[in-house]
Every structure is written in C-alpha cells, then in structure tokens.
Amino acid sequence: MTEQDIVIAGGGIAGLYCARRLADAGHRVLILEAASDRWGGRIETEDLDGFIAEMGPMRFEPTLQPRFASLCAELGVGLVPFSGPSADATVAPDEELPPEEQGLNSLQLLQRGIMLIMGRAQDDQAWIDSLTEDDYMRLRKHAQLHGQPLWAMGFWNALSAQGILSHRALVKLRDTGTFYHMIPENLNAIEWIIWWLRALKTVGRELASIEGGSARLTEEMLSGLRRHPNVTLAGGHTLLGFRPVGLGSTTLLLDVRTQSGVTQLRAERLVLALPRLPLVKLASCLPRHIEEQLDSVNGFPMLKVFLVSNAPWWDYDQPPQQHAHCMPTREVHYFRRPREDDRDGHGMVLLYMDRPSTEFWRHYVTDTQRHDRAEVDQNARIVDAFALFIARDVKRALEATAAQAEADAAAGDPIINLTDQARRMFEHMSLEEAAAHVRQSIITYGIRDWARAPYGAANHGWQPGVRSWKVMEAFKAFDFGSGARNVHIVGEAYSDYQGFIEGSLNSAEMALRTIPFPGERGGVLPDAEGGLTNIA
Numbered sequence: 001m002t003e004q005d006i007v008i009a010g011g012g013i014a015g016l017y018c019a020r021r022l023a024d025a026g027h028r029v030l031i032l033e034a035a036s037d038r039w040g041g042r043i044e045t046e047d048l049d050g051f052i053a054e055m056g057p058m059r060f061e062p063t064l065q066p067r068f069a070s071l072c073a074e075l076g077v078g079l080v081p082f083s084g085p086s087a088d089a090t091v092a093p094d095e096e097l098p099p100e101e102q103g104l105n106s107l108q109l110l111q112r113g114i115m116l117i118m119g120r121a122q123d124d125q126a127w128i129d130s131l132t133e134d135d136y137m138r139l140r141k142h143a144q145l146h147g148q149p150l151w152a153m154g155f156w157n158a159l160s161a162q163g164i165l166s167h168r169a170l171v172k173l174r175d176t177g178t179f180y181h182m183i184p185e186n187l188n189a190i191e192w193i194i195w196w197l198r199a200l201k202t203v204g205r206e207l208a209s210i211e212g213g214s215a216r217l218t219e220e221m222l223s224g225l226r227r228h229p230n231v232t233l234a235g236g237h238t239l240l241g242f243r244p245v246g247l248g249s250t251t252l253l254l255d256v257r258t259q260s261g262v263t264q265l266r267a268e269r270l271v272l273a274l275p276r277l278p279l280v281k282l283a284s285c286l287p288r289h290i291e292e293q294l295d296s297v298n299g300f301p302m303l304k305v306f307l308v309s310n311a312p313w314w315d316y317d318q319p320p321q322q323h324a325h326c327m328p329t330r331e332v333h334y335f336r337r338p339r340e341d342d343r344d345g346h347g348m349v350l351l352y353m354d355r356p357s358t359e360f361w362r363h364y365v366t367d368t369q370r371h372d373r374a375e376v377d378q379n380a381r382i383v384d385a386f387a388l389f390i391a392r393d394v395k396r397a398l399e400a401t402a403a404q405a406e407a408d409a410a411a412g413d414p415i416i417n418l419t420d421q422a423r424r425m426f427e428h429m430s431l432e433e434a435a436a437h438v439r440q441s442i443i444t445y446g447i448r449d450w451a452r453a454p455y456g457a458a459n460h461g462w463q464p465g466v467r468s469w470k471v472m473e474a475f476k477a478f479d480f481g482s483g484a485r486n487v488h489i490v491g492e493a494y495s496d497y498q499g500f501i502e503g504s505l506n507s508a509e510m511a512l513r514t515i516p517f518p519g520e521r522g523g524v525l526p527d528a529e530g531g532l533t534n535i536a
Helices: 013-024 066-075 106-117 125-130 133-142 155-159 167-176 189-199 215-227 276-281 358-364 381-399 402-410 420-427 431-441 468-475 501-512
Strands: 002-009 029-033 045-048 051-054 079-082 207-210 231-235 238-244 252-258 261-272 297-299 303-309 331-336 347-353 442-449 460-462 487-489
Touching: 002 013, 013 029, 013 215, 013 501, 045 303, 045 442, 051 303, 051 347, 066 215, 066 501, 106 155, 106 167, 106 189, 133 189, 133 468, 155 189, 189 460, 215 231, 238 261, 276 297, 303 358, 303 381, 347 358, 358 381, 358 442, 381 420, 381 431, 381 442, 420 431, 431 442, 468 501, 487 501
Parallel strands: 002 029, 002 261, 029 231, 261 487
Antiparallel strands: 045 051, 079 207, 238 252, 252 261, 297 460, 303 347, 303 442, 331 347
16 A cells, blocks of 8 residues: 555646645645656647647637736746637628628627627627626626526527527538537537637737647646655556545545556545546546536537648748638648748648537547547548648639639638749649649648547537536535545636636636645645635
8 A cells, every 4th residue: 555645636737737736835746647658638749840739729818817827937938929719701691691690700790699698789899808707707607698597508599599690690600610619519608608708808819829839838847846855746557446445534545557557545635637538437436416517518529630741832921710611620720930930941731620520530540549649640541631622722712713813802702822833833733633732742740639538528618507616616625425525626627717728727726725734724725826716
C-alpha cells in the first residue's frame, strides 16, 4: 500500500492546475495520467513543416477569461491575435424567407434569433457589452421564453419558437454557418445563448492564440511541477476504480493500472480531472446522486485536418472561412508565413468542423480503437479528397464569366484570392490536372478526431432541462457518507465556461475552495483571483 495525501486523476489543464495550487499550499500531490508520454489532455500542438498545428484548443478570449489570462501571465506565456467568429459571404436563396430575415448572413441570423429570445433589439450591442458573469448567472436561473425557463429548453427549440426565426432561416444557419452554432446537438438554450453573448461582445471578438503553440502552457506547468518537492507525476497510470476503505471511513482505496500491472493506493482526497467519457467508465464508483448527473452534458464530436502545401494557391491576404461551404467543413483557415519571412513559400490550410462534416472525415482515421493523439501522414486518401474539393472550387471560380464574377462580388461572394502564378497555371488545367497538382503539393498533413476514445469529445455543453449551477455545486465536493466531502470533479465538461480552458480553471477553483490547508480544520485555499464566485 502507498499512502497519498491527494491523488489527482487526469493530467490535462484542470489536473495540472489543481496540482500547482495544492502543492503551493503545502499538500503532497500525486497526479495519475493514463498516457505514458503525453500530458495536457486535449491541448495538443504538432509541428508540420515549421507551422504550428493546433490539434486541440487554438483560440481564447483573454479579456473575457481572466483566470486563463492570469495563468498565461504567471507562466510567461505570450498571446498573439487570432480570427474571431465570422460568416462566409455565402449567397443562399432568400426569396422564401420572411422580409425581416432576408439579406442576413448566417451569423446575423443567429444574433437576431438570440436577441429576439432575450427580448432585445438585434443591434443592441450596448446591452451585450454590458453583461457580466453575475448577469449570466441570473439569466441561467431566471430567463424565460413564453413563460418557460430557458434552461428547460433546447437551443433549436427556442430559435424555432413563435416570433423568433423561421425554419428556413434555421436551415440556412445550419447549412451555411461557418462557426459553431450546435443546432444539431440542440443544447441547453440559456447556456448556449450565454456562450454566444460572450462571443458577440465587442471585446470578446478580440481572440488570441498562444505564442509558440498551446502546448507551451502544458510545458511551462509541467516544468514547475517537476521541480516541486510536493508533486509526483505518474504517466502511464490509469485510475480503474475507487471506494472507501471501510464503512464511514474518509480514506479512499484506489485501483490503478500501471505498465507493470494493477496496484492499490490509499488517498485522503481524490480529484477527478477528467472529461465525461472517462468519468462514465468510473460511474459505478460514484455516489448515486453524482452518477445520475454525468449525462447532464453532451460531448461535441469536433475534428481538425491540417495540410501543408509547398505551392500555395492562395495569396497572403486570404481571409478565413472563404468558400468553407464548398467542402465538408465548418471553418477554413489559410496560413502563410509573414511575407518578409517566407523563404520557402509554403502554406498551411486548416479545416475545423463539427457535425455533420465530422462524419465525412472521421473515416480517414486509421486507428479506430484509441485515437489518443493526432495522426500525421497516415492516410493519403485525406489528401485525395481535399485536392478534389479545392480543384472544383478553383475551377468554378476561374470558369465563371466576367458578368458572373461581378455579380458574385456585388453579392458579397468574391472568388478565392489566388496568387498570380496559381491563376495562370490553373486556367490551363482540367479538373483532374488541377486536383493532381494540389495533391502533389501537399507535403505533410494530420487529422485529429476528438470524438474517439479516450476523450470522447472536443468539449461539452449542458443538456436541455439541466440546471447547471446545481450540478456544479454537487460536483465540486462530495463524499460516501463520511461527511468528509473529499472527492471532487473538475474540468471543462461540468463548468460555467464550457469549450474553453477558463471553464476548467473555474471548476478547479470551486473545488479548491472546499479543501482545507494541510493540518488545519478551518481555513481553505483562497481563490486565485482573490475573490469567491457564488453559484448557489
């Protein structure tokens, strides 16, 4: 038997953050991570021909996410600008839409629907900008539509309610929106409205990515933890189950699989820093009232594809999302090195998607059992499919008549910004030749499907009918009848800021504030921001 003070299961950002805070307070901490050679959970940065390929999270809202911004500052991690939510200038038929919905792109339709649900004018940006986290909590608990609490409704249902959006508008939004609206998932209406009210803030559109890649956050945290005398990092260790040592005991007995077999640990406290899928596998170990709430969130099956070309056909000023509707994806991002630094002339394309586009690309993942990291250069059929989509798009644009091109531009649907060299070359190629050229230019590529084990989702959202604040209160600390409240669930999944690291940090802080200092009965760990968030 090995005696432990606090065991943390999960070496993602929530687990590492808890270890850092607890160890600094004087606790002895053991972190169990199932992967033997990779930490950081869903944070994953790959190097593709010198380009930073963010297989996991890649954009953040530092001005709206104070814990994330503070952690980056503490670790000396810099931030650089990233593109915010936008809509492709897709021209979809408007004739059958009501007059008030005509002429709006998908993002404008989404904002219109949200503001109508909230009883505000569509252009009331001042109200959006004035909202605080306390306001969001009040909305969670009290906002209604036609007398029904919004937490009890699905987002799709709310958008379809009388006086909100027509179904044809929702079809346009679903099919042409180059951003995550999650209508197919039909999430908790008020939670997803809050997600978008944050994103629609004037300051919220100032997104950033981590300089040098998001993995720097993991690397800096690990560097500090490895030097900390109170921390033990155990890679290749999977928590299989846990239970009290005896009836009414506060000590927990943990079953742990290692590379050499199964062992047992005793711990006085357990922090479960895990996504929903691994938690479900431990459901039988949890108290009934906790187990029953594991399905209060839904996981998103997001997927990313990166491709690097040694002969980019797009110019340096190519905006994101342009012509995303021409292939199965939700977003398209084009990267070139700064013109003054671009010696090799290479470029990278990112396809970023939710359902239904994930169903097209997921079949190109080769390891269907355990997709625990990105697959790089594993299945050339990815390149074949991508090349044909690009060739069709480019040839369509080049073969358009001058009148068609002028009409498209006037309607806000300009052709892709081809380089002069690419334009001259593609003009004389057949569709097959253009596809072959694009295919031969791809020198490396990668794919990451977050719907697969061991994570089961890229991020999570609250289900309709769930009062999120009550679940968070229950998960932050509970026990098996001993009164010790020495088990905690933390992470992005069951948080007030899902889809971002901020949610992981917020839920971690909620749990940490229930943990006493070592050797003390009264005082608990102070909030990292110097204040308490009341969700009761």
